[in-house]
Amino acid sequence: MLRKLTLSLITTFALVTPAAAAVNIKPVTSEGGLTAWLVEEPSIPFVALELRFQGGTSLDLPGKTGATNLMVGLLEEGTGDLDARGFARAVEGLAASFDYGAYDDTVTVSARFLSENKDEALALLRGSLVAPRFDEDAVERVREQVLSGIRSDLKSPRDIASREMDQLLFGDHPYSLPQSGTLDTVAALSRDDLLTAHKNALTRDRVYISAVGDITAPELAQLMDDLLGDLPKAETALPGPAATNLPGGAQVVEFETPQSVALFAQAGIERDDPDFFAAFVLDHILGGGSFESRLMQEVREKRGLTYGVSTFLVDKDQAVLWMGSVASANDRVGEAIDVIRDEWAKAAATGVTEKELRDAQTYLTGAYPLRFDSNASIANIMVGMQASGLGLDYIETRNDKVNAVTLADVNRVAKRLLDPDTLTFVVVGQPEGIE
Amino acid sequence: MKRFAAALAALVVFSAPVQAATEDVTDHVSNFTLDNGLEVVVIEDHRAPVVVHMLWYRAGSADEPVGQSGVAHFLEHLLFKGTDTLAPGEFSATVAQNGGSDNAFTSFDYTAYFQRVAADRLELMMRMESDRMVNIRLSEEDIATERDVILEERNQRVENSASALFREQKRAVQYLNHRYGVPIIGWRHEMESLDRADALSFYETYYSPNNAILVVAGDVTPDEVRALADRYYGVIPANPDLPKERLRSQEPPQTAARRLTFADPRVAQPYVSRSYLAPERNAGNQKEAAALRILADLLGGGQTAVLAEKLQFDTQTAVYAGAFYNGQSLDATTFDMVVVPTPGVSLQEAEEAMDRVLADFLTEGVDPAHLERIKTQIRAAEIYARDDVQGLANRYGRALTQGLTVADVQAWPEILQAVTAEDVMEAARKVLNPKTSVTGWLMAEEG
Numbered sequence: 001m002l003r004k005l006t007l008s009l010i011t012t013f014a015l016v017t018p019a020a021a022a023v024n025i026k027p028v029t030s031e032g033g034l035t036a037w038l039v040e041e042p043s044i045p046f047v048a049l050e051l052r053f054q055g056g057t058s059l060d061l062p063g064k065t066g067a068t069n070l071m072v073g074l075l076e077e078g079t080g081d082l083d084a085r086g087f088a089r090a091v092e093g094l095a096a097s098f099d100y101g102a103y104d105d106t107v108t109v110s111a112r113f114l115s116e117n118k119d120e121a122l123a124l125l126r127g128s129l130v131a132p133r134f135d136e137d138a139v140e141r142v143r144e145q146v147l148s149g150i151r152s153d154l155k156s157p158r159d160i161a162s163r164e165m166d167q168l169l170f171g172d173h174p175y176s177l178p179q180s181g182t183l184d185t186v187a188a189l190s191r192d193d194l195l196t197a198h199k200n201a202l203t204r205d206r207v208y209i210s211a212v213g214d215i216t217a218p219e220l221a222q223l224m225d226d227l228l229g230d231l232p233k234a235e236t237a238l239p240g241p242a243a244t245n246l247p248g249g250a251q252v253v254e255f256e257t258p259q260s261v262a263l264f265a266q267a268g269i270e271r272d273d274p275d276f277f278a279a280f281v282l283d284h285i286l287g288g289g290s291f292e293s294r295l296m297q298e299v300r301e302k303r304g305l306t307y308g309v310s311t312f313l314v315d316k317d318q319a320v321l322w323m324g325s326v327a328s329a330n331d332r333v334g335e336a337i338d339v340i341r342d343e344w345a346k347a348a349a350t351g352v353t354e355k356e357l358r359d360a361q362t363y364l365t366g367a368y369p370l371r372f373d374s375n376a377s378i379a380n381i382m383v384g385m386q387a388s389g390l391g392l393d394y395i396e397t398r399n400d401k402v403n404a405v406t407l408a409d410v411n412r413v414a415k416r417l418l419d420p421d422t423l424t425f426v427v428v429g430q431p432e433g434i435e
Numbered sequence: 436m437k438r439f440a441a442a443l444a445a446l447v448v449f450s451a452p453v454q455a456a457t458e459d460v461t462d463h464v465s466n467f468t469l470d471n472g473l474e475v476v477v478i479e480d481h482r483a484p485v486v487v488h489m490l491w492y493r494a495g496s497a498d499e500p501v502g503q504s505g506v507a508h509f510l511e512h513l514l515f516k517g518t519d520t521l522a523p524g525e526f527s528a529t530v531a532q533n534g535g536s537d538n539a540f541t542s543f544d545y546t547a548y549f550q551r552v553a554a555d556r557l558e559l560m561m562r563m564e565s566d567r568m569v570n571i572r573l574s575e576e577d578i579a580t581e582r583d584v585i586l587e588e589r590n591q592r593v594e595n596s597a598s599a600l601f602r603e604q605k606r607a608v609q610y611l612n613h614r615y616g617v618p619i620i621g622w623r624h625e626m627e628s629l630d631r632a633d634a635l636s637f638y639e640t641y642y643s644p645n646n647a648i649l650v651v652a653g654d655v656t657p658d659e660v661r662a663l664a665d666r667y668y669g670v671i672p673a674n675p676d677l678p679k680e681r682l683r684s685q686e687p688p689q690t691a692a693r694r695l696t697f698a699d700p701r702v703a704q705p706y707v708s709r710s711y712l713a714p715e716r717n718a719g720n721q722k723e724a725a726a727l728r729i730l731a732d733l734l735g736g737g738q739t740a741v742l743a744e745k746l747q748f749d750t751q752t753a754v755y756a757g758a759f760y761n762g763q764s765l766d767a768t769t770f771d772m773v774v775v776p777t778p779g780v781s782l783q784e785a786e787e788a789m790d791r792v793l794a795d796f797l798t799e800g801v802d803p804a805h806l807e808r809i810k811t812q813i814r815a816a817e818i819y820a821r822d823d824v825q826g827l828a829n830r831y832g833r834a835l836t837q838g839l840t841v842a843d844v845q846a847w848p849e850i851l852q853a854v855t856a857e858d859v860m861e862a863a864r865k866v867l868n869p870k871t872s873v874t875g876w877l878m879a880e881e882g
Contacts, residue, residue, distance in 0.1 A: 041482070044818060044822055045818060046818055046819060084738065084748070085738065085748060088738035089739050092737065092808045092809075092811070092812060093808050093811060094811075095811050095814070095815030112819060114815055140751075141747060141751065144751075144754045144778070145754045145755065148703075148754045148775065151703040153703075154703060155597075155701045155703040157595055256700065256701070257595050258590055258594045258595060259587070259590035259591060261595070289531065290527075291515075291527040291531070292524075292527065292528050292531050297524075300584055301524060302580070303580070303583075304579070304580040304583025304584045304587070305583070305587070306587050307584055307585075307587045307588040307590075307591050327587070327590070327591050327595075329587065329590055359528070359531065359532055362531075362533070362534065363531045363532060363534055365534065366533055366534010366535065366553060367534045367535070367536065368534070369484065369553070370483075370485050370534065370535070370536075370551060370552070370553065372483055373482065373483040373653075373824070374482075374822045374823055375822050376822055376823075
């Protein structure tokens with residue numbers, strides 16, 4: 001029972017905000033032309049390796065929704081001489097761990113392996129990425145698992161809200177489609193569809209790489225070529241920018257459950273916009289900053305209307321949004337939404353105070369180095385930085401950028417961006433008092 | 436595909452399975468006790484200038500008075516309201532102003548509060564945490580508003596989830612007489628009547644240095660921690676009226692298998708869940724628990740485990756099948772299994788298939804190569820664990836609130852390595868007894 005809510009609503013929505021701290025990042029380039037960021041940390045005899053392939057489930061071909069997700073689910077189901085069970089035994093025997101994930105903009109691979117059997121572990125990982133078998137029995141088994149997950153999502157208020165919001169926002173852009181597909185599309189996927197998805201999604205010219213741990217730069221350079229050199233180059237275009245439909249008001253999805261779950265969204269801000277950091281600080285004050293945020297104070301601390309309310313800037317490759325979420329009993333969610341909309345209007349009209357700005361800056365800059373406290377988290381942050389197009393110098397300059405934000409900047413951005421009229425709610429449940 | 440298994444595993448086990456310390460970890464751990472009885476554990480990790488400060492109380496939901504379920508967790512929320520010197524909300528605001536983050540959690544056997552901050556802010560954390568050990572001030576308004584918050588928390592965690600409601604009912608069936616059968620967050624009707632006096636009574640009974648464990652992990656030395664702990668916690672007198680024992684009614688011998696079915700239209704994926712009452716890790720006596728932990732890995736710890744082999748690979752009976760054992764518990768714990776059938780396989784068929792796998796395992800015994808792989812992974816887990824200092828802090832805090840000692844925590848990895856196939860089979864024969872089983876079916880509608 002955690003007192004505070006930690007929402008990881010939609011994974012790719014989390015804003016990657018890398019930290020300063022004494023982290024010595026080395027850029028590494030392989031003979032084959034692959035690049036990576038490395039932090040050497042030999043004190044613990046293992047390596048954390050992160051790969052992010054750009055494109056993700058957005059590369060699903062028309063009518064093949066869910067192909068990338070199913071393909072990724074099959075990467076650990078056999079390669080070369082090893083069938084699914086053989087592969088699992090081999091990985092267990094080395095005590096390595098490989099996690100594969102499919103999201104709307106990326107396919108992710110998080111690997112960790114011991115120094116003592118690095119080469120064997122990497123040979124297995126390579127096989128899973130470059131030459132997965134897609135055996136018929138494995139395809140059917142994993143397909144059933146994916147279908148089971150989809151059926152569960154269809155009965156989960158939070159997943160229903162997320163799916164409805166994507167449909168409403170993104171029209172006919174791939175972002176409007178569920179990442180794991182639908183019952184119909186997944187049932188119809190063939191082995192050829194998976195081979196196509198594999199060729200399109202795992203490409204050597206669209207991969208970001210980071211490594212932290214007991215490994216040197218020359219070793220990493222060699223590792224990258226061995227691991228990824230045989231992957232194809234990308235042949236399919238990434239989807240173009242997504243227009244966002246934000247009609248305002250609240251859309252209700254009737255679902256029999258005691259507590260309504262609401263997501264809300266309005267226009268966001270590009271990461272390279274000169275006002276990005278002002279918006280980032282404003283988001284913290286409004287709803288990103290946990291207990292001290294205005295929304296937590298107004299909705300939870302003063303009125304007891306929810307266990308958690310939060311906002312977050314969404315930075316997808318093809319769309320930016322400002323989003324949030326709240327959950328309240330059916331007879332109270334209407335009031336929670338009214339309070340959120342009022343706070344939105346109030347911040348747009350009258351901005352924030354000097355004290356709120358100072359507190360936010362102190363928190364954001366102070367929390368910054370705390371993130372760099374493990375090999376796994378540093379690897380994760382570094383790969384996210386690359387995917388967001390941030391340079392190596394970002395780490396040293398990020399706190400200065402936060403501190404450079406003035407009250408006038410925040411209040412100008414609040415006026416420019418916060419828009420209660422287009423703030424659009426999707427509410428799943430049996431809410432009372434919402435049209 | 437592992438993600439599926441991970442999602443379901445989360446449905447079944449309440450707290451994460453516990454790993455143990457390596458020799459290397461042990462080298463960085465020290466512990467001592469202050470004169471007032473506060474136990475202190477320091478875990479050094481100097482890779483980053485970060486520190487985790489945790490205060491654990493030996494008081495959880497299973498220590499609550501009858502009729503006040505949820506009061507331990509309610510009090511945890513209320514500790515973020517004011518003290519004599521801090522306004523409501525000022526605690527967390529101060530942590531945030533120092534670039535840190537804070538939170539708290541409640542379980543059956545403990546309540547814990549923690550902050551993650553830059554190492555040079557440790558003193559401020561100790562000053563504030565020691566203050567709210569004895570000086571909270573609660574207004575009637577705080578009580579009313581925060582009670583609404585915990586009811587919304589119950590809505591979110593339990594009422595909105597058919598499988599959470601099912602797990603709650605199943606636990607109540609598992610524990611006839613022990614408070615582990617009552618949900619940590621509380622039964623709704625009792626939560627609704629929790630008041631200021633209930634919260635303060637729990638606070639005054641259990642919040643004192645002689646009932647707490649301080650764990651500090653990160654970029655600190657034991658000497659620094661000792662000096663600060665003496666200054667801030669050391670001055671608080673021990674509570675002479677602290678109950679001498681954690682008085683808990685224990686389970687009687689189970690003499691009949693128990694069953695329940697739970698139907699809810701929100702269920703998309705029916706499944707069978709099975710549990711058996713099982714011994715927990717005890718101070719100086721962890722051998723049987725170690726065998727059970729390895730048994731869970733063998734039976735249902737992944738793609739190559741017996742349940743997956745027989746039900747997901749050899750036959751397409753299940754989309755997922757797993758087994759779980761969490762030995763960290765003050766009183767008797769459970770050994771759990773779950774089978775999620777493939778479409779077209781009934782819950783009855785899934786349960787029968789699961790029982791056949793168990794019966795076969797009890798006659799066929801342990802595959803030595805599989806046992807070896809599990810031990811390799813346990814060894815490696817100790818290397819990986821060093822990358823997560825907060826995880827290590829949790830390991831010690833939990834253990835020390837659940838009757839174990841620092842020495843027990845440090846001995847655990849070796850005890851696991853020493854488990855033999857015979858130990859596993861003996862534990863399996865003892866615990867996996869059909870007459871002492873609890874079986875639950877989660878379904879969309881009564882079949």
